[in-house]
Amino acid sequence: MNTCKATLRVLAAHKLYIIIYLVLIGIMMLAISGSALFGDRNAAADVYEPGRATVAVIDRDSDRGGVASSLRAYLAADDDVVDLADEPQALQQAVASNWVDLIVIIPDGYADKLLDSATSSGADGSSGKVPAVETVTSYTSGAGSMASMAIGGFLSLTRTELIGTNVTGTTDAADPTGTTDQTGMTGTVTRPELDDLTTATTRVRALARDRNANHAIAVDHTDAEAAADADAASAGERTAAGFGSTIKSALYPLFLAMTVCTALVSGVFNAGETRRRLFASPQRSSTMGMQRMATLCGFALVVVAVYLLAAVALMLAAGLDPMSLAPAGVAMTILSACVYALMTVACGFLLGEAGVGDTMANGFANVFGLLLLFTSGLSLPVDMLPESMLAVGRMLPGWWYCTAIDDALGIGTASSGGVDAAGWATGTGIVALFAVAFVALGLAVGRIRRSRPAPVSAAVTQLAEA
Secondary structure, three states: OHHHHHHHHHHHHOHHHHHHHHHHHHHHHHHHHHHHHHHHHOOOOOEOOOOOOEEEEEEOOOOHHHHHHHHHHHHHOOOEEEOOOOOHHHHHHHHHOOOOOEEEEEOOOHHHHHHHHOOOOOOOOOOOOOOOOEEEEOOOOOHHHHHHHHHHHHHHHHHHHHHHHHEEOOOOOOOOOOEEOOOOOEEEEOOOOHHHHHHHHHHHHHHHHOOOOOOOOEOOOOOHHHHHHHHHHHHHHHHHHHHHHHHHOOHHHHHHHHHHHHHHHHHHHOOHHHHHHHHHOOOOHHHHHHHHHHHHHHHHHHHHHHHHHHHHHHHHHOOOOHHHOOHHHHHHHHHHHHHHHHHHHHHHHHHHHOOOOHHHHHHHHHHHHHHHHHHOOOOOOHHHOOHHHHHHHOOOHHHHHHHHHHHHHOOOOOOOOOOOHHHHHHHHHHHHHHHHHHHHHHHHHHHHHHHOOOOOOOOOOOOOOO
């Protein structure tokens, strides 16, 4: 009991490492995992809803033919139409500050040009073309460009409506006396009047608002039962993937904290004066060493339990149901996490028995921890890793820890697409073998160091006069 208390006192004396490595870095890894969970929560809707642009329509043609008012109503269905004064300073400020995504300027006399374009020969010689309006598009938003395309569609539909309502008779397309328009219509088109333009813009505006004629892009659930099963399966996969990624995120902070803390505790107990006092005590040194390691292992398992609670809390916050996870998969995942935690303690035990100091222990934990992080498939998808990193990863415990969790939950690298008990046992067993190897090496190094004890005090060189 005294050994356990002493171990906890040493940990408390080095609480800065616990705060930095376990708390702060742990929160960072949980935040990254949580952002992925909340990103997956926003599933695609059944109806596509594009972004709305902010559009200002400047009318310099006194709304002749209802072009300006109908254009505003046409754009209001998918965009936000705002009022903007037709003043140079106001227009410049709106463009410079990106207050609007698109400014449309209907020039003076535009209605007459649009009426002329419906005839076989326009007044300005631009036969078969819709007269252009002036537009200023924001360079920071693609929504303004999409709204500009919608304006072209409105004007084109208006011109087509004018042609359709004012064509008289049909002739053979090969007849040189007939008129062939780019719409494919043949016949003679009389020049429409301003009232015809008003009627055409009103009709186009009405068609734009008619949802029966303009259906939204939607998913057709022809089989409701199959769709429900597919949604349930997708939710189950997202839940398993979220739980697995959160547990795997403990790889880096757990290795940092437990390796450094174990090395520091072992270093304190293996110090020369402390070690001699322990040897002089009636209790066997091996028993005290086992108690010390049992305390550290218990602390590591408590950290795993905290991560499990954090994973459940994140899943609940993201709208996922932890109860939908397979109990067997959860049990295997917890066991893999516990084995990995014990492996980190064993690695710290090796460093402590080797007499590694604080600086070297921190350096090793950070370098080796980053190597585990980037070769385990946690920070980058496995299919994005080069073959050299995959080869290195398969020789380290972090890779097998992550693959064991994937096989336990049937996610990620799981080959069968479901729970793979054999693959999980293989990955977890290899992590356990790493722990055994670290302990064996630590015992061997510690025995060698004890068989060759260092002097109590540094040698002092004395100079004597001859």
